[in-house]
Amino acid sequence: MLFLNSSIRQNNFRQVLLTTLSSYTFKRRNTIFALSSGQGKCGVAVIRVSGPEAGTALKKLTAAQCLPRPRTAVLREIVNPIDKEILDKALVLWFPGPKSFTGENSCEFQVHGGHAVVNSVLSALQCTGLRPAEAGEFTKRAFLNGKLDLTEVEGLADLIAAETEFQRKQAYLQSEGILSNMYNSWRDILIKSLAHVEAHIDFEETEEFDEQILQNIFADIRKLKAEISRHLEDGCKGERLRNGVKAVIIGETNAGKSSFFNILCKKPASIVTPIEGTTRDVIEINVDINGYPVILTDTAGLRSETKDIVEQEGIQRAIFQINQADLLIYMVDIEKLLNSGCKTVKEYIDRINEFKIKHSHSKETIIILNKIDLIHKRKDRMSDLLDKENCLLVSCKDKDGFSAVTNKLTEKLRSLCLNPNKEHPSMTHIRHRKHLTDCLTFLENFEEEINTAHVVLFAENLRQAVYHLGQLTGRVTNEQILDIIFKDFCIGK
Ligand SMILES: Nc1nc2c(ncn2[C@@H]2O[C@H](COP(=O)(O)OP(=O)(O)OP(=O)(O)O)[C@@H](O)[C@H]2O)c(=O)[nH]1
Ligand SMILES: [Mg+2]
Structure with missing residues (x-):
């Protein structure tokens, strides 16, 4: 029978102890309070x-001898504990730890949402010796008390920040532990393998060791390595969904880029004039297209003949944006296209692409042929020219053709982002990618060592792989990492 080797146990214990000691600072024993609903006038805050001290504070502010039933909303008068003046009548809730969000004793006051009411209750809490919470402190306590792990914490932050339906869905799944479960199951495999290898080291000289066990470990690690590699090769879809897809509108001057941009943004965000070279700066607006987040970007028209140094700078910025883009929206003035003598749209685009835009061929691209209101009589000529798969005909003037644009954009966004699902959760933070890549490196080292039969090195590589997976979920961590993650939360969460 194999037992967890003593050094693994010591290592794990040390990690847990270090984490715990650094977390149980004096500050943490304080009782904290904050307005958790948004700032500003509202019905209920x-x-x-x-x-x-949460229970004591609740009793003092409700002038009560005993606490309400746990997790049951009750209506109480809220008083100033010093002069007993009634501040408001509110619903209060009592959550004794550990069955609370933070794992500590907690309570909630649902007061009327005016500034004066909220401020008077906050001051009353301060009078009882409580201190205002720092940003993310409730969630940090939930993490330190083992209520959430780091990927769940990140999911929660993303859920609060989510602006579109698919962002919400992805963040919700993550906050519910979909990534943690997967990473923890991987960690379990590694810990089990490490335990066996350590046992092998301990017993090798004194006892007969079953070689088959080592072979099973190699097979498990090989399988896990393949699984992690697959997870890493997700095309950054989860991260893109979290951050927004960068869609850059490019094309010649006067093609109608800014007109198109304004229609998709539903506001006149970009200046439109008949003068060529109107747009110079890069203009970005976040838009929601059928649940997908898009960072829509308007750019300066591409032309080489300009001597205007401001416009030249604008063009350089546009080219920079093209290289950053996930999706290019190429605007073409259809009248110019028909007059060009080109046989296909592609030929026209290649001809005007004097800027030899790098990588553009490898990027997802939608071609928009604008100003169809000007060529109605010549429409019959169009069918030979068009690459029907990739070209859309619109008129920004008449707002014609935009439902096809939305459909095409949605189709492209679906392939660029993940449609979040439980079966194949995606990484959402660059931090995940880093720790998993480090973990994989040690698993690769482990595999390379197989032929050398250096069992001590097997163990060291597995230990490092476990360590990096631990960093991912926060089983192994340090204050610096925590500060970076929790600083993005608002006060009261
Ligand atoms: N007839 C017609 N005119 C259009 C259409 N779309 C845009 N225009 C006009 O074309 C001119 C240029 O439009 P913009 O949207 O500023 O073009 P742009 O590509 O942003 O131009 P630059 O910023 O200079 O690169 C303006 O006078 C628009 O009113 C259209 O569908 N039909
Ligand atoms: Mg413009």
Whole structure:
């Protein structure tokens, strides 16, 4: 029978202890409070309290001898504990730890949402010796008390920040532990393998060791390595969905880029004039297209003949944007196309692409032929010219052809982002990619060592791989990493 080797146990214990000690600072024993609903006038505002004194504070502010039933909303008068003046009548809730969001004793006041009411209750809480919470402190306590791991914390932050339906869906799944479950199952495989290898080291000289066990470990690690590699090769879809797809509108001057941009943004964000070279700066607006987040970008028209140095700078910026883009929207003035004598749209685009835009061929591209209102009589000529798969005909003037544009954009966005699902969760942060890549490197080293039969090196590589997976979920961590993750939360969460 194999037992966890003592050095693994010591290592794990040390990691847990270090994490715990650094977390249980004096600050953490304080009871904290904050307005958890948004700032500003509203119907109901939620004030949250967490820490050992939460129950006492609740009793003082409700002038009550005993606490309400756990997790049951009750209507109470809220008083100033010093002069007993009634501040408001509110719903209050009592959440004894560990069955609370933070894992600590907590309570909630659902007061009327005016500035004066909220401020008076916050001041009353401060009078009882509580201190205002820092940004993300409730969630940090939930993490430190083992209620959430780091990927769940990140999911929660993303859920609060989510602006589109698919961002919400992805963030919700992550906050519910879909990534943690997968990473923890991988970590379990590694820990089991490490335990066996360590046992092999311990018993090798004194006992007969079953070689088959090592062979099974090699097979498990090979399988896990393939699984992690597959997960890493997701084309950054989860990260793109979280951050927004960068869609850059490019093309010649006067093609109608800014007109098109304004229609998709539903506001006149970019200046439109008949003068060539109107747009110079890069203009970005976040838009929601059928649940996908898009960073829509308008750019200066591409032309080489300009002597205007401001426009030249604008063109350089446009080229920079093209290289950053996930999706290019190429605008063409259809009248110019028909007058060009080109046989296909592609030939026309290649001809005007004097800027030899790098990588553009490898990027997802939609070609928009604009100003069809000007060529109605010549429409019959169009069918020979068009690459029907990739060209869309629109008129920004008449707002014609835009439902096809939305459909095409949605189709492209679906392939650029993941449609979040439980079966194949995607990484959403660059941090995940880094730790998984480091983990994989040690698994690759492990495989390379197989032929050398250096069992001590097997163990060291597995230990490092476990360490990097631990960093991913926060089983192994340090204050610096925590500060980076929690600083993005608002106060009261
Ligand atoms: N007839 C017609 N005119 C259009 C259409 N779309 C845009 N225009 C006009 O074309 C001119 C140029 O439009 P913009 O949207 O500023 O073009 P742009 O590509 O952003 O131009 P630059 O910023 O100079 O590169 C303006 O006078 C628009 O009103 C269209 O569908 N039909
Ligand atoms: Mg423009």
